[in-house]
Amino acid sequence: MQKEDSLKVGSNEMELVDFRIMKEEDGEVxxxxxxxxxxxxxxxxxxxxxxxxxxxxxxxxxxFDLRDVVIPVVNLARxxxxxxxxxxxxxxxxxxxxxNNVLIGFVVHEAKRIRRINWGDIEPATFVNSSVDGxxxxxxxxxxxxxxxxxxxxxxxxxxxxxxxxDVENIPENMDSFSGLALVLDDSATARKIVKxxxxxxxxxxxxxxxxxxxxxxxxxxxxxxxxxxxDQLKIIISDVEMPRMDGFHFAxxxxxxxRFADIPIVFNSSISDHFSENRGKEAGAEAYLVxxxxxxxxxxxxRVVRAHMKQGV
Numbered sequence: 465m466q467k468e469d470s471l472k473v474g475s476n477e478m479e480l481v482d483f484r485i486m487k488e489e490d491g492e493v494x495x496x497x498x499x500x501x502x503x504x505x506x507x508x509x510x511x512x513x514x515x516x517x518x519x520x521x522x523x524x525x526x527x528f529d530l531r532d533v534v535i536p537v538v539n540l541a542r543x544x545x546x547x548x549x550x551x552x553x554x555x556x557x558x559x560x561x562x563x564n565n566v567l568i569g570f571v572v573h574e575a576k577r578i579r580r581i582n583w584g585d586i587e588p589a590t591f592v593n594s595s596v597d598g599x600x601x602x603x604x605x606x607x608x609x610x611x612x613x614x615x616x617x618x619x620x621x622x623x624x625x626x627x628x629x630x631d632v633e634n635i636p637e638n639m640d641s642f643s644g645l646a647l648v649l650d651d652s653a654t655a656r657k658i659v660k661x662x663x664x665x666x667x668x669x670x671x672x673x674x675x676x677x678x679x680x681x682x683x684x685x686x687x688x689x690x691x692x693x694x695x696d697q698l699k700i701i702i703s704d705v706e707m708p709r710m711d712g713f714h715f716a717x718x719x720x721x722x723x724r725f726a727d728i729p730i731v732f733n734s735s736i737s738d739h740f741s742e743n744r745g746k747e748a749g750a751e752a753y754l755v756x757x758x759x760x761x762x763x764x765x766x767x768r769v770v771r772a773h774m775k776q777g778v
Contacts, residue, residue, distance in 0.1 A: 475713075475714065476582055476583050476584060476676075476710055476711055476713075476714035477580055477581065477582050477583065478501055478502075478503075478580070478581055478583060478586075478706070478711065479501070479502040479503075479578050479579065479580050479581075480499035480500065480501060480502065480578065480579045480580075480581055480613070480615070481499060481500050481501075481502055481505050481508070481559060481575060481578055482497065482498075482499055482575075482576040482577050482578070482579050482607075482613065483498055483499070483500070483557070483559065483572040483573075483574060483575045483576060484496065484497060484498070484572065484573050484574040484575075484576060485498060485540055485541050485544070485546060485572060485573055486541075486548065486549050486551060486573045487541075487546045487547065487548075487549070488547050488548065488549035489547065493549045496546075496614070497607070497611055497612065497613045497614065498540075498572075498613065498614050498615070498616050499579065499605075499613050499614070499615050499616070500559065500561065500570075500615070500616060500618060501615075501706060501736065502578060503736045503738055503740065503741050504561045504562060504563045504618070504735075504736055504738075505559055505560070505561055505562075506560040506561065506562050506567065507560050508557050508558070508559050508560070508575050509530075509557065509558050509560065510556070510557065510558070511553075511556050511557070511558055511571065512528045512530075512558065513528065514526030514527065514528050514537055515527050515528065517536075521625075522542055523538055523539050523540075523542035523543040524536060524537070524538060524539075524625075525537040525538065525539050525571055528569075530560065530567075533567060535560065535567050535568060535569050536568055536569065536625065536627070537558060537568075537569040537570070537571060538568065538569065538570050538571065538621055538625075539571045540570050540571060540572055540616075541571075541573070543621060548573075551573050555573060555574040556571065556572070556573060556574070557571075557572055557574065557575040558570065558571055558572075559572060559575065561618060562737055562738065563618070563619060563622070563735040563736055563737055564619065564622065564628045564735050564737060564755060564756060565737045565755055566622055566627050566628050568618075568621070568622060568625075568627065570618065570621075579607070579613075581605055583676075583707065583708060583709060583710055583711045583714065584709055584710065585605050585606070586603040586604070586605045586615070586708045586709070587603060587604050587605065587708060588603060588651060588674075588675075588708045588709075589601040589602055589603055589604060589614075589615075600616065600617035600620045601614050601615065601616065601617065602615050602616070602617045602651070602706075603615040603708050619735055630658055630756060630757035631757060631758045631759050631760070632658055632661070632662070632757065632759050633759060634758070634759040634760045636760050636763050636764065639665070639666065639763055639767070640666065640763075640767040640770075640771070641666065641667045642666050642667045642668055642699060642767075642770055643667050643668070644668060644669070644696075644697055644698065644699040645668065645669050645670075645671060645686070645697050645698045645699065646663045646668035646669070646670050646671070646698070646699060646700050646701070646702065647670075647671045647672075647673065647679065647682060647683070647686075647698060647700075647701045647702070648660055648663065648670055648671070648672050648673070648701075648702045648703075649672075649673045649674070649675065649676065649678075649679040649701070649702070649703040649704055649707065649712065649715065650674070650703075650704040650707070650733075651674050651675055651704065651706070651707045651708060652704070655704065655733075655756065655757075656672050656674075658757055659702055659733060659757075659762075660672065662759060662762055662763065662766075663702070663766070666763065666766065666767070668699065668700075671686065674707070675707040675708055675709045675710055676703075676707055676709065676710025676711055676712060676714055676715030676718075677709045677710040677715075678709075679701075679703065679710075679715050680710075680715065680718060680719075683698075683719070683722075683724075683725055686698060687724055687725075692724075694724060694725065694728075695725070695727045695728055698725075698728050699728075699729075699770050699773065699774075700728070700729050700730075700731060700766060700769060700770050700773070701719070701728055701729070701730045701731070702730075702731050702732075702733050702766070703715060703716065703730060703731070703732055703733065703750075704732075704733060704734055705732055705734040705736055705741060705745070706734065706735075706736070712732055712734070712745075712748075713744055713745065713748045716730050716732075716745075716748035716749050716750055717748050717749070719749070720748070720749035727773070727776075728773075729750075729751045729769045729770070729772070729773045730748075730749060730750045730751060731750060731751060731752045731753075731754060731765060731766060731769055732745040732750050732752070732753045732754065733754045733756055733757070733762070734753070734754075734755065734756060735755065735756050736755075737755045741753070751769045751772070752765045752768075752769055
Protein backbone atom coordinates (compact mmCIF):
# COMPACT_ATOMS: atom_id res chain seq x y z
CA MET A 465 0.00 0.00 0.00
CA GLN A 466 1.43 3.35 -1.04
CA LYS A 467 1.54 5.89 1.78
CA GLU A 468 1.74 9.55 0.89
CA ASP A 469 3.58 12.11 2.96
CA SER A 470 0.35 14.05 3.40
CA LEU A 471 0.00 14.52 7.15
CA LYS A 472 1.56 17.69 8.45
CA VAL A 473 3.72 17.45 11.56
CA GLY A 474 1.83 18.84 14.53
CA SER A 475 -1.59 18.46 12.89
CA ASN A 476 -2.67 15.97 15.61
CA GLU A 477 -4.23 13.80 12.90
CA MET A 478 -3.83 10.18 11.97
CA GLU A 479 -4.94 8.05 9.06
CA LEU A 480 -6.73 4.77 9.77
CA VAL A 481 -7.46 1.82 7.53
CA ASP A 482 -11.18 1.19 8.11
CA PHE A 483 -11.93 -2.54 7.91
CA ARG A 484 -14.87 -4.73 8.79
CA ILE A 485 -15.38 -7.97 10.69
CA MET A 486 -18.80 -9.62 10.36
CA LYS A 487 -20.44 -11.39 13.27
CA GLU A 488 -23.36 -13.80 13.33
CA GLU A 489 -25.53 -13.87 16.44
CA ASP A 490 -28.96 -15.46 16.83
CA GLY A 491 -29.29 -15.74 13.08
CA GLU A 492 -28.54 -12.06 12.53
CA VAL A 493 -25.37 -10.69 10.89
CA UNK A 494 -23.72 -7.63 12.40
CA UNK A 495 -20.89 -5.53 11.01
CA UNK A 496 -18.04 -4.59 13.33
CA UNK A 497 -16.10 -1.47 12.34
CA UNK A 498 -12.40 -1.48 13.19
CA UNK A 499 -9.29 0.48 12.37
CA UNK A 500 -5.50 0.32 12.36
CA UNK A 501 -3.02 3.16 11.89
CA UNK A 502 -1.95 3.50 8.24
CA UNK A 503 1.63 3.93 9.48
CA UNK A 504 1.55 0.28 10.53
CA UNK A 505 0.20 -1.00 7.20
CA UNK A 506 2.58 -2.14 4.46
CA UNK A 507 -0.09 -3.16 1.96
CA UNK A 508 -3.51 -4.79 1.58
CA UNK A 509 -3.82 -7.91 -0.57
CA UNK A 510 -6.29 -10.62 -1.51
CA UNK A 511 -6.12 -13.80 0.54
CA UNK A 512 -3.13 -15.78 -0.82
CA UNK A 513 -2.62 -19.53 -0.80
CA UNK A 514 -1.41 -20.35 2.71
CA UNK A 515 0.70 -23.12 4.17
CA UNK A 516 -0.90 -24.40 7.36
CA UNK A 517 1.23 -24.80 10.46
CA UNK A 518 0.72 -27.76 12.82
CA UNK A 519 0.28 -27.25 16.56
CA UNK A 520 -0.59 -23.56 16.31
CA UNK A 521 -3.64 -21.73 17.71
CA UNK A 522 -6.83 -21.92 15.65
CA UNK A 523 -6.62 -18.26 14.73
CA UNK A 524 -3.30 -18.79 12.90
CA UNK A 525 -4.39 -19.35 9.29
CA UNK A 526 -0.88 -20.24 8.14
CA UNK A 527 2.10 -18.63 6.45
CA PHE A 528 2.94 -17.42 2.95
CA ASP A 529 5.87 -15.99 1.06
CA LEU A 530 5.65 -12.30 0.19
CA ARG A 531 8.61 -11.31 -1.95
CA ASP A 532 10.97 -13.72 -0.15
CA VAL A 533 9.66 -12.81 3.32
CA VAL A 534 7.70 -15.49 5.20
CA ILE A 535 4.68 -13.87 6.85
CA PRO A 536 2.34 -15.44 9.42
CA VAL A 537 -1.36 -14.75 8.88
CA VAL A 538 -3.87 -14.30 11.72
CA ASN A 539 -7.63 -14.59 11.31
CA LEU A 540 -8.87 -11.61 13.32
CA ALA A 541 -12.42 -12.90 13.73
CA ARG A 542 -11.16 -16.14 15.29
CA UNK A 543 -8.70 -14.28 17.51
CA UNK A 544 -11.58 -12.15 18.79
CA UNK A 545 -13.75 -15.22 19.36
CA UNK A 546 -16.36 -14.12 16.79
CA UNK A 547 -18.75 -16.53 15.11
CA UNK A 548 -18.29 -15.82 11.41
CA UNK A 549 -21.24 -15.86 8.99
CA UNK A 550 -20.90 -16.90 5.35
CA UNK A 551 -18.46 -14.36 3.89
CA UNK A 552 -18.18 -13.12 0.31
CA UNK A 553 -14.73 -14.49 -0.55
CA UNK A 554 -14.16 -11.72 -3.10
CA UNK A 555 -14.19 -9.13 -0.32
CA UNK A 556 -11.79 -10.88 2.06
CA UNK A 557 -8.46 -9.09 2.40
CA UNK A 558 -5.18 -9.55 4.25
CA UNK A 559 -3.78 -6.42 5.86
CA UNK A 560 0.02 -6.72 5.95
CA UNK A 561 1.28 -4.77 8.95
CA UNK A 562 4.70 -3.88 10.29
CA UNK A 563 5.38 -2.74 13.84
CA ASN A 564 8.13 -3.45 16.34
CA ASN A 565 10.05 -4.47 13.18
CA VAL A 566 7.76 -7.50 12.75
CA LEU A 567 5.71 -8.29 9.61
CA ILE A 568 2.37 -10.04 10.13
CA GLY A 569 -0.84 -10.40 8.09
CA PHE A 570 -4.39 -10.08 9.41
CA VAL A 571 -7.41 -11.57 7.62
CA VAL A 572 -10.40 -9.19 7.57
CA HIS A 573 -13.78 -9.57 5.92
CA GLU A 574 -13.55 -6.28 4.03
CA ALA A 575 -11.18 -3.32 3.81
CA LYS A 576 -13.30 -0.21 3.27
CA ARG A 577 -11.31 3.00 3.10
CA ILE A 578 -8.71 5.25 4.68
CA ARG A 579 -10.03 7.73 7.22
CA ARG A 580 -8.28 10.83 8.49
CA ILE A 581 -9.17 11.38 12.13
CA ASN A 582 -8.07 13.91 14.71
CA TRP A 583 -6.53 12.32 17.79
CA GLY A 584 -8.69 14.67 19.84
CA ASP A 585 -11.73 12.74 18.59
CA ILE A 586 -10.32 9.41 19.77
CA GLU A 587 -11.33 8.41 23.27
CA PRO A 588 -9.19 6.11 25.40
CA ALA A 589 -10.58 2.60 25.76
CA THR A 590 -11.56 2.72 29.42
CA PHE A 591 -12.73 -0.91 29.11
CA VAL A 592 -9.23 -2.04 28.10
CA ASN A 593 -9.08 -4.69 30.83
CA SER A 594 -12.37 -6.18 29.74
CA SER A 595 -13.23 -7.14 26.18
CA VAL A 596 -15.33 -6.33 23.16
CA ASP A 597 -15.93 -9.47 21.10
CA GLY A 598 -12.89 -10.88 22.91
CA UNK A 599 -10.64 -8.26 21.32
CA UNK A 600 -8.26 -5.72 22.78
CA UNK A 601 -9.08 -2.10 22.03
CA UNK A 602 -6.79 0.92 22.34
CA UNK A 603 -9.27 3.64 21.40
CA UNK A 604 -12.72 4.44 20.03
CA UNK A 605 -14.04 7.18 17.77
CA UNK A 606 -17.45 8.08 16.39
CA UNK A 607 -17.99 8.07 12.62
CA UNK A 608 -20.96 8.82 10.37
CA UNK A 609 -24.33 7.31 11.10
CA UNK A 610 -23.69 7.35 14.86
CA UNK A 611 -21.42 4.34 14.37
CA UNK A 612 -18.35 3.67 16.48
CA UNK A 613 -14.97 2.61 15.10
CA UNK A 614 -12.76 0.54 17.38
CA UNK A 615 -8.98 0.76 17.11
CA UNK A 616 -7.48 -2.68 17.67
CA UNK A 617 -4.37 -3.43 19.72
CA UNK A 618 -2.72 -5.60 17.08
CA UNK A 619 0.59 -5.55 18.96
CA UNK A 620 -0.97 -7.73 21.64
CA UNK A 621 -1.45 -10.50 19.06
CA UNK A 622 2.21 -10.32 18.11
CA UNK A 623 3.18 -10.71 21.76
CA UNK A 624 0.70 -13.57 22.25
CA UNK A 625 2.33 -15.37 19.32
CA UNK A 626 5.76 -14.90 20.83
CA UNK A 627 6.92 -13.03 17.72
CA UNK A 628 7.96 -10.03 19.77
CA UNK A 629 9.12 -9.63 23.35
CA UNK A 630 10.53 -6.31 24.58
CA ASP A 631 14.24 -6.55 25.37
CA VAL A 632 14.47 -5.14 28.88
CA GLU A 633 17.47 -7.03 30.24
CA ASN A 634 20.31 -6.13 27.88
CA ILE A 635 21.92 -3.43 30.01
CA PRO A 636 25.21 -2.02 28.68
CA GLU A 637 28.30 -2.34 30.82
CA ASN A 638 29.57 0.90 32.38
CA MET A 639 26.21 2.54 31.75
CA ASP A 640 26.22 6.32 32.25
CA SER A 641 24.59 7.60 35.41
CA PHE A 642 22.55 10.79 35.40
CA SER A 643 20.46 12.87 37.77
CA GLY A 644 17.43 15.07 37.32
CA LEU A 645 13.99 14.50 35.85
CA ALA A 646 12.67 12.62 32.83
CA LEU A 647 9.11 12.92 31.47
CA VAL A 648 7.58 9.78 29.93
CA LEU A 649 4.45 9.87 27.77
CA ASP A 650 2.61 6.70 26.74
CA ASP A 651 -1.03 5.64 26.89
CA SER A 652 0.08 2.09 27.75
CA ALA A 653 0.77 1.62 31.46
CA THR A 654 2.90 -1.42 30.59
CA ALA A 655 5.06 0.59 28.16
CA ARG A 656 5.43 3.43 30.69
CA LYS A 657 6.57 0.94 33.32
CA ILE A 658 9.26 -0.48 31.01
CA VAL A 659 10.59 2.98 30.13
CA LYS A 660 10.35 4.22 33.72
CA UNK A 661 12.39 1.28 35.02
CA UNK A 662 15.03 1.83 32.33
CA UNK A 663 15.32 5.54 33.10
CA UNK A 664 15.40 4.89 36.84
CA UNK A 665 18.37 2.58 36.33
CA UNK A 666 20.08 5.52 34.64
CA UNK A 667 19.46 7.68 37.72
CA UNK A 668 16.49 9.77 36.57
CA UNK A 669 13.39 10.60 38.61
CA UNK A 670 10.49 9.91 36.26
CA UNK A 671 7.30 11.90 35.76
CA UNK A 672 4.56 10.07 33.83
CA UNK A 673 1.78 11.17 31.47
CA UNK A 674 -0.81 9.13 29.55
CA UNK A 675 -1.06 11.30 26.43
CA UNK A 676 0.20 14.50 24.84
CA UNK A 677 -2.30 16.79 26.53
CA UNK A 678 -1.44 15.40 29.96
CA UNK A 679 2.23 15.75 29.00
CA UNK A 680 1.77 19.49 28.37
CA UNK A 681 -0.07 19.79 31.69
CA UNK A 682 2.81 18.05 33.49
CA UNK A 683 5.29 20.44 31.85
CA UNK A 684 3.26 23.41 33.12
CA UNK A 685 3.27 21.89 36.61
CA UNK A 686 7.04 21.39 36.50
CA UNK A 687 7.56 24.97 35.32
CA UNK A 688 5.58 26.26 38.29
CA UNK A 689 8.03 24.41 40.55
CA UNK A 690 11.34 25.04 38.76
CA UNK A 691 10.67 28.21 36.76
CA UNK A 692 13.29 29.10 34.16
CA UNK A 693 15.57 26.38 35.58
CA UNK A 694 13.24 23.77 34.10
CA UNK A 695 15.62 22.89 31.25
CA ASP A 696 18.36 22.22 33.82
CA GLN A 697 16.10 19.95 35.86
CA LEU A 698 14.17 18.13 33.11
CA LYS A 699 16.89 16.36 31.14
CA ILE A 700 14.80 14.44 28.58
CA ILE A 701 11.27 13.68 27.35
CA ILE A 702 10.44 10.16 26.08
CA SER A 703 7.20 10.08 24.10
CA ASP A 704 5.06 7.50 22.37
CA VAL A 705 3.53 8.51 19.02
CA GLU A 706 0.04 6.96 19.09
CA MET A 707 -1.92 8.46 21.98
CA PRO A 708 -5.56 9.56 22.34
CA ARG A 709 -6.46 13.26 22.69
CA MET A 710 -3.02 14.41 21.49
CA ASP A 711 -0.43 12.34 19.67
CA GLY A 712 3.33 12.51 20.16
CA PHE A 713 4.06 14.57 17.05
CA HIS A 714 1.55 17.27 18.01
CA PHE A 715 2.87 17.24 21.57
CA ALA A 716 6.46 17.68 20.35
CA UNK A 717 5.48 20.53 18.02
CA UNK A 718 3.83 22.32 20.97
CA UNK A 719 6.90 21.80 23.17
CA UNK A 720 9.33 23.09 20.56
CA UNK A 721 7.17 26.19 19.97
CA UNK A 722 7.13 27.02 23.69
CA UNK A 723 10.18 29.04 24.70
CA ARG A 724 10.10 27.61 28.22
CA PHE A 725 10.64 24.04 27.01
CA ALA A 726 12.09 24.30 23.50
CA ASP A 727 15.60 23.28 24.61
CA ILE A 728 14.49 20.07 26.34
CA PRO A 729 15.39 17.07 24.12
CA ILE A 730 12.65 14.70 22.97
CA VAL A 731 13.06 11.05 22.01
CA PHE A 732 10.19 9.15 20.40
CA ASN A 733 9.71 5.54 21.52
CA SER A 734 7.09 3.90 19.30
CA SER A 735 5.99 0.55 17.90
CA ILE A 736 5.63 2.21 14.47
CA SER A 737 8.74 1.22 12.56
CA ASP A 738 8.38 2.91 9.16
CA HIS A 739 10.76 5.60 7.84
CA PHE A 740 7.88 8.01 7.22
CA SER A 741 7.10 8.18 10.95
CA GLU A 742 10.79 8.45 11.80
CA ASN A 743 11.07 11.43 9.44
CA ARG A 744 7.96 13.02 10.95
CA GLY A 745 9.55 12.65 14.37
CA LYS A 746 12.65 14.50 13.25
CA GLU A 747 10.51 17.21 11.63
CA ALA A 748 8.70 17.61 14.94
CA GLY A 749 12.05 18.37 16.58
CA ALA A 750 12.94 15.06 18.20
CA GLU A 751 16.59 14.15 18.72
CA ALA A 752 15.98 10.44 18.17
CA TYR A 753 13.32 7.92 17.12
CA LEU A 754 13.40 4.47 18.70
CA VAL A 755 11.30 1.39 18.01
CA UNK A 756 9.98 -0.27 21.18
CA UNK A 757 11.87 -1.78 22.99
CA UNK A 758 15.56 -2.69 22.79
CA UNK A 759 17.26 -1.96 26.09
CA UNK A 760 20.82 -1.51 24.86
CA UNK A 761 19.81 0.85 22.05
CA UNK A 762 17.49 2.75 24.39
CA UNK A 763 20.24 3.30 26.99
CA UNK A 764 22.79 4.30 24.36
CA UNK A 765 20.53 6.79 22.60
CA UNK A 766 19.18 8.37 25.79
CA UNK A 767 22.71 8.76 27.14
CA ARG A 768 23.88 10.29 23.85
CA VAL A 769 20.98 12.77 23.71
CA VAL A 770 21.30 13.80 27.36
CA ARG A 771 25.07 14.26 27.13
CA ALA A 772 24.63 16.46 24.06
CA HIS A 773 21.97 18.52 25.86
CA MET A 774 24.18 18.96 28.91
CA LYS A 775 27.12 19.98 26.73
CA GLN A 776 25.00 22.66 25.03
CA GLY A 777 24.01 24.02 28.42
CA VAL A 778 27.62 24.48 29.55
